[in-house]
Amino acid sequence: MNLTRLEFTFESAVKTSFKMSTVTSKLAKWELKKICPLLNHAKLCLLFKASVHGYTFDAFNHKCNLQGPTVIVAYNKSGYVFGAFTSKNFAQTGQNVVDEKAFLFSFNERQMKEDPLRVVSGNPQFSFFDIGPNFGSLIFLHRNTATIHSDPAGAYKFDPLQMHGNDLALTECEVYRVEEAGRLMEIPWRLMHWDSDKRKALLNTISDWKPSVSSVKQARILLVGPIGAGKSSFFNSINSVFKGYVSTQANTGTAGTSLTTQFRSYSLKPSGDVKHVPFSLCDTMGLEDEANNGFDVDDFVSVLKGHVKDRYQFNPAMPLQPDSPYFHKSPELKDRIHCVVYVIDTSKVKILSNKMIESSGFFGGKPTS
Ligand SMILES: Nc1nc2c(ncn2[C@@H]2O[C@H](COP(=O)(O)OP(=O)(O)OP(=O)(O)O)[C@@H](O)[C@H]2O)c(=O)[nH]1
Ligand SMILES: [Mg+2]
Structure with missing residues (x-):
């Protein structure tokens, strides 16, 4: 699942810095x-x-x-x-x-x-x-x-x-x-202590967390990354955890270009023991090497600032315009992006183009908001 991918990336990074x-x-x-x-x-x-x-x-x-x-x-x-x-x-x-x-x-x-x-x-x-x-x-x-x-x-x-x-x-x-x-x-690459008590404790830790600003009830987490990296699957995995059953709400799969073409803002619903999910996940179109393809940098900035409404159809040839019905003119703090997660397929790290590596610095490391 995608969580494993991210955790693996983190573990690799830790190992690398350890060696260095x-x-x-x-x-x-x-x-x-x-x-x-x-x-x-x-x-x-x-x-x-x-x-x-x-x-x-x-x-x-x-x-x-x-x-x-x-x-x-x-x-x-x-x-x-x-x-x-x-x-x-x-x-x-x-x-x-x-x-x-x-x-x-x-x-x-x-x-x-x-x-x-x-x-x-x-x-x-x-x-x-x-x-x-x-x-x-x-x-x-x-x-x-x-x-x-x-x-x-x-x-x-x-x-x-x-x-x-x-x-x-x-x-x-x-x-x-x-x-x-x-x-x-x-041998498992990481030994985990995992049982229903541990699961419950983790869910409680997450649901007890509150954004530090009272006007923001859910932190908005933006998923960005190359096409096919697993952004939509990552949302499905997290959504399934909170629903308590396997859900495939977001479309996933492989195509020549990004399968996700709309901006989606998913508010996670609590169930079972969880009373409140303090974050929402926003899914985006995949990044591509070629100009005028994939998630546009200007759209990224608009998304960060909270100008982009749910279900906006991305158009790589032209970013969202202020006169579009999907342009949120006066977003509040709760509408902005509070955290960016750069999703990456670790099995493809070695074949990432230089352009994609450079853009990861922009999309994952230096948001302009
Ligand atoms: N093996 C493996 N496959 C995965 C994982 N996550 C996603 N996939 C598969 O990778 C493919 C792409 O996944 P998506 O979730 O659609 O990727 P995406 O980043 O949303 O892709 P775009 O919307 O096209 O940019 C699908 O066939 C998934 O089933 C994972 O953790 N492991
Ligand atoms: Mg997708």
Whole structure:
């Protein structure tokens, strides 16, 4: 559905900025060579870096909860790289988690040629709450500090000299999502906690929101984007959520040019538990590369200012004129556009023309109103 498209775009943007930011993995090549065989040569995706996000359990939870299999990699001044792998989600369930696949590991820069230490437990019970991620014998970020708590006689038995050299102060602690090689499509790209309570809570959050100006009862959200991007389907999806059943009020489909040729202002009706929908969605004609085709820039400005009435038939050859019956002469604040959503088909991003990319800056990023 279109929501997924937008969310995916957002997620991609976040990932991109993440790569461009200074949050980079501390893992050196030789360290990767040691860790990867322990993890079936899986791909590692950096989720958390204590020196950037904080040596706190809250920061850890924020970045690492519900990410599927993960590996913690901790460093100390004595040259030890050690940590823990779990195939289970980190989650504050308040209960111990059993994970037969979990293990602790360690290696040291002075023992480059030796195999890493790998310790499994006969009774692998973990807790991921309270005082830090607790692997029975090792607790990372112990009590919100840059230290570990070590109990070599706990669930995992190890020689503390081999594990961390009895140096319990951390110089870094990173967490990676372990993405199994060759199985990426079988793993959801984003783990969601989703049930009817969550749905209800989200709907309540939305319906409780109020525009800050009392004369505006519904924020008007304008959908713009290239032809066939999914603008009308996006409206149908949102409309279906509030109606409580699948609705296809707006026409959707593919044609050589924009299928939507009228300006449509849809007021969403509440149903069920929702008493009020504080926004409306406005659907537009798709943007096109060629001049005199698709949604016109002048019409866009008129729409933003609230001059365009519902069901206005777009004419790419000539924008809306002030003497047209569809021209709203004195729009109020409630008639104007309060938010613009630029809808894009993420599978086509790579084939967007330069002109379309430039125009997205205008339509999505720099409204003139
Ligand atoms: N796979 C997939 N197809 C989608 C999605 N959203 C829309 N489509 C399909 O993409 C096509 C175009 O969708 P529309 O909603 O009509 O797109 P639009 O942006 O309104 O297009 P115009 O009005 O022509 O500018 C339709 O065949 C939809 O079924 C989506 O999220 N995923
Ligand atoms: Mg459409």
